[in-house]
Amino acid sequence: MPLSNRHLLGLQGVPKEDIQLILDTASTFREVLERPIKRVPTLQGKTVVNLFYESSTRTRISFELAEKRLSADSINFAVSASSVSKGESFKDTIKNIEAMKVDMVVVRHSAAGTPLYLTKISDANIINAGDGIHEHPTQGLLDMYSIREKLRKIEGLKVCIVGDVAHSRVALSNIYGLKTMGAEVSVCGPSTMIPKNIEDLGVKVIYNIDEAIQENDVLNVLRIQLERKAREYFPSIREYAKYFGITEERLEKNGKDILILHPGPINRGVELSSGVADGLNQIILKQVTNGVAVRMAVLYLLGTLN
Amino acid sequence: MKIILKNVSLFHPVQKIDEKEIDILLTDGVISKIGKINPEEISGAKVFDLSNKHIVPGFFDMHVHLREPGREDEETVQSGCNAAANGGFTGIACMPNTEPAIDSAEVVSFIKKQSKDHLVDVEVIGAATLGRKGEYISPMAELYEAGVVGFSDDGVAIKTSGILKRAFEYSKMYNIPIIEHCEDETLSGGAMNEGLNSTMLGLPPIPSVAEELIVIRDILLAEYTGGKIHIAHLSTKKSVEMVREAKRKGISVTSEVTPHHFTLIDDSLKIYDTNFKMNPPLRTKADVDEILLGLKDGTIDCIASDHAPHSAEEKEAEFEHAPNGITGLETQVGLALTELYHKKIITLGQLIEKLSINPRKILNLPVPNFEVGQIANFTILDLTEIFTFDINRSKSKSKNSPFDKRLLTGKALGVINKSKMFYQDEFLNL
Ligand SMILES: [Zn+2]
Ligand SMILES: [Zn+2]
Secondary structure, eight states, X not given: OOOSOSOBOOSTTOOHHHHHHHHXXXXXXXXXXXXXXXXXXXXXXXXXXXXXXXXXXHXXXXXXXXXXXXXXXXXXXXXXGGGTSOHHXXXXXHHHXXXXXXXXXXXXXXXXXXXXHHHHHOOSEEEEEEETTSOOHHHXXXXXXXXXXXXXXXXXXXXXXXXXXXXXXXXXXXXXXXXXXXXXXXXXXXXXXXXXXXXXXXXXXXXXXXXXXXXXXXXXXXXXXXXXXXXXXXXXXXXXXXXXXXXXXXXHHTTOOOEEEOOSOOOBTTTBOHXXXXXXXXXXXXXXXXXXXXXXXXXXXXXTOX | OEEXXXXXXXXXXXXXXXXXXXXXXXXXXXXXXXXXXXXXXXXXXXXXXXXXXXXXXXXXXXXXXXXXXXXXXXXXXXXXXXXXXXXXXEEEEEOSOSSSOSOSHHHHHHHHHHHTTSSSEEEEEEESBGGGOSSSBOOHHHHHHHTOOEEEOTTSOOSOHHHHHHHHHHXXXXXXXXXXOOOOTTTOOSSEESSHHHHHHTOOEEOTHHHXXXXXXXXXXXXXXXXXXXXXXXXXXXXXXXXXXXXXXXXXXXXXXOHHHHHOOGGGGXXXXXXXXOXXXXXXXXXXXXXXXXXXXXXXXXXXXXXXXXXXXXXXXXXXXXXXXXXXXXXXXXXXXXXXXXXXXXXXXXXXXXXXXXXXXXXXXXXXXXXXXXXXXXXXXXXXXXXXXXGGGOOSSOOOOTTTTOEEEEEEEEEXXXXXXXXXXXXXXX
């Protein structure tokens, strides 16, 4: 059964069967990644453009690797932040890329809605690699894959997304995906970092991190942005770490064997203590490996649709 | 030249005229007879059969952005006036956020000169502060003498309470209003209304309270100084409630709403179409409901378009980076008739008051009367014609409208003013 949509713009509205299919396909590719020759000819002859309007080395490398493992021809197109603000140049770039007859475009952009806009002006399959503070569907998928791999299920689990939910593209994708798969989702963070009306998505809001640890099976801990603008939302890094940071003492105190995810890169000593970041509860490096497998699955399923 | 408008329904809410099958004779654009006219009696008269069409006092849009001087690629005084005539307006007031801003008599005279020969009256709103920067009040006396009818820093609110207080005090000498774009910029800076939709779309939010804080600030300062405040494009439930309460207390406050704010809500943004991006942003159903109530009970005095032309290149950007604003001169009458009159929110009389009488009163301009000897200032309406708005037939230089292909009921067929007529896509000297 093929995917029901020829683009992956977000996890909002993606049916359970599609997510299931992507996760199952990712399992197959996960095995490929364990082989001595980690390459399959599946997307030979297909051209994928990685269009990155925002530097994100990790996500780009993960996609690039996934494309190479599937034998696709991939082109990196990085655009410096300084030229982003001009709308004109954006449209010109897209038209240029369109003229090159590419099959798929993986797009990362600081502005929400850009992947949707691309679907209107390009015939290629569009994969959203993060648009503003909207969605980052492959991250949501790899988080779900990692949870399922470790805990053997998603349905019925209680998952809490911790941190700057309001300025995260990971949070929404997790919320949509996890809820579709039958998990109970909550968010926890300083109230300035919880976006308006999030409860209306069927998400519980928790302001106390100990409560979040006690109540949940999984914590997906977001990275806190440390630059000045993000800092308007909380008084100090020290205060954030003290009241929302996950430490070994905190896990111990709540007597809880809990699974911890983090999309990386980690601010050690802020959202996670070093002990937790390297500890037994986390699967952070597994997430990185799974990221490649999940992206292979998405590229493969979309690339072989027609 | 003599023309006869045959079989019109003549309607004037202030003069209490509501008559059917009337003929009007115009001689060189001046009303010379109202009643039954036998065309054979008047040799050489051009006859327009307007059976089932209404003639009402010419519409006036008190909130229009002409882009001249500065961005003539987006709109000129000429193209803006053509759009106004095409949309059923015989007069407009243009906002001062041009480049340079309208903060000197020279720019006022320039705009007046550009519009002199056009059918559409162009009134000018002067900047309230120098360069609209909010630091020093503009030369209000000089601007008044040059003919401005209001002061505004539209695009932004007057920056501080201190400068606003002085602007009220100074403008009071001339009895003309401060027209305020209500937005506390320390709270706004986003791309859409704050709520579930902004959370789901991942777009930076603008809370409704950013508008409301400035509305209440302005009302309090107007009360304190005795100045006149006109709230531009109000968009939230609380704004309507505060204006209603202020009016009840007898404070000199008036207000306007745009057609998009009584027609659309922020659900429309789900496709990230930048033609739905404006400031203030589209709000929620609860806000629209209160706006409709405000239109009905008179809290909202005027309907004004906030016509804001933008080039396609600039509008075709990422949602967050695209400029705010939409064109509105040519959809305004159709939307008001469709959404307000036909849905029985307001009567035809109220509609004409909000589109013709009240804006002129607020700006101290004479209201057109239907009397022999008066220069004809008419809008010709077909209240029931159903048509699809086609942006490609717009007279504006810019095409940034969210209402392209929208089905509307009720249309402005033409206008008459300054001894000129615009009818069936043609200008005619009378
Ligand atoms: Zn404004
Ligand atoms: Zn405006």
